Amino acid sequence: MNPAYRIAVNAEWTSMCNAACSMCPRDAIAHPQRMQIDTWRRLLDRLSPEEVFRVVIAGYGEATTHPRFDEFVEAMHGHPVRFDMVSNGHLLDADKIARLDGAIDLLVVSFSSIDPDVYGRVHVKLDQRRVMANLQAAQRLFTKTRLAISLTPMPECLPTLPATIDWLKAQGIGTLTMSPTLYNRAGNQQEHALATEELRRIIRRYRLRSQELDFVPSVREVARQWLGNRFKCTPRNVDLFVAANGDYLYCYNDIGHHHPIGNVATDSIADTLRRREAMAAMPSLCDGCDMRKRYSPGELLRGAVGHMRSRLRAT
Ligand SMILES: C[S@@+](CC[C@H](N)C(=O)[O-])C[C@H]1O[C@@H](n2cnc3c(N)ncnc32)[C@H](O)[C@@H]1O
Numbered sequence: 026m027n028p029a030y031r032i033a034v035n036a037e038w039t040s041m042c043n044a045a046c047s048m049c050p051r052d053a054i055a056h057p058q059r060m061q062i063d064t065w066r067r068l069l070d071r072l073s074p075e076e077v078f079r080v081v082i083a084g085y086g087e088a089t090t091h092p093r094f095d096e097f098v099e100a101m102h103g104h105p106v107r108f109d110m111v112s113n114g115h116l117l118d119a120d121k122i123a124r125l126d127g128a129i130d131l132l133v134v135s136f137s138s139i140d141p142d143v144y145g146r147v148h149v150k151l152d153q154r155r156v157m158a159n160l161q162a163a164q165r166l167f168t169k170t171r172l173a174i175s176l177t178p179m180p181e182c183l184p185t186l187p188a189t190i191d192w193l194k195a196q197g198i199g200t201l202t203m204s205p206t207l208y209n210r211a212g213n214q215q216e217h218a219l220a221t222e223e224l225r226r227i228i229r230r231y232r233l234r235s236q237e238l239d240f241v242p243s244v245r246e247v248a249r250q251w252l253g254n255r256f257k258c259t260p261r262n263v264d265l266f267v268a269a270n271g272d273y274l275y276c277y278n279d280i281g282h283h284h285p286i287g288n289v290a291t292d293s294i295a296d297t298l299r300r301r302e303a304m305a306a307m308p309s310l311c312d313g314c315d316m317r318k319r320y321s322p323g324e325l326l327r328g329a330v331g332h333m334r335s336r337l338r339a340t
């Protein structure tokens with residue numbers, strides 16, 4: 026039997042990367058690796074719209090560096106589930122743009138700043154001019170896939186945020202998103218809540234789209250997730266992370282990939298969710314997590330109102 030709610034799947038084609046971004050915690054992955062094409066095909070077989078409302082191809086690596094990128098994209102053509110991809114944009118040439126067009130719904134390119142110095146300090150190893158040219162090409166060439174930007178929520182990007190937004194809008198790129206959370210930020214729960222509050226203010230002030238809304242299938246389903254899971258941690262329960270080796274992870278905040286709860290080779294999504302629903306907090310992971318308790322019932326209510334508002338704006 027299917028669970029009473031749908032989730033997002035975060036699919037990691039590779040945990041290897043061509044960048045070394047200053048905020049990225051991916052150095053916690055001891056053995057970065059690439060997904061095998063058979064694992065991707067097995068996962069595709071397991072994805073159904075009744076259980077999954079969105080698959081985000083991201084993980085903790087850069088999907089466009091996968092040597093079998095073309096085959097991976099080809100394999101998902103015609104699949105009934107919605108696919109999105111998050112990329113740093115460095116390798117996004119005209120050929121990849123053409124292959125992705127129509128295969129994915131939304132391509133989200135992460136971009137820190139229009140200022141070359143800030144970009145160079147944050148998006149280490151990437152070529153800002155090349156990424157900007159690729160963004161212009163994607164905006165021009167996509168006929169079906171939509172282009173969006175994920176603005177980096179780092180304090181050092183904020184002074185140049187207005188100029189960055191101006192440049193993106195001048196290219197016709199209107200979907201600008203930001204995460205209200207900077208993961209693993211040092212500090213206590215209260216400092217973290219303040220940082221998130223400040224980012225939420227920035228998101229409102231510049232009329233950005235908050236990325237947390239992209240993980241809400243519907244208000245009713247989030248309520249069902251809440252009721253169905255023994256551990257009431259919304260960040261854990263809205264998403265199922267599939268690591269490059271095919272492991273389902275207990276939580277996408279398990280950046281070191283230490284806590285698998287199944288594998289696509291042997292377990293269905295429904296069975297894996299049922300297993301996780303019965304699981305309590307995992308002290309080695311959850312005690313130090315700065316997202317824990319982020320969504321109290323009051324926060325969830327505020328999120329629900331935000332979700333309904335953004336739906337109303339879209340209609
Ligand atoms: C881990 S990356 C993987 C996809 C791709 N390599 C990229 O950079 O877009 C996914 C998203 O997480 C964001 N990210 C990385 N480190 C982060 C952090 N510490 N806090 C919040 N977001 C972060 C990136 O900016 C990117 O938008």
Ligand code: SF4
Nearest residue numbers: 042044046049086113
């Ligand atoms: S490009 Fe993405 S995965 Fe790679 S280091 Fe930067 S944020 Fe991390």
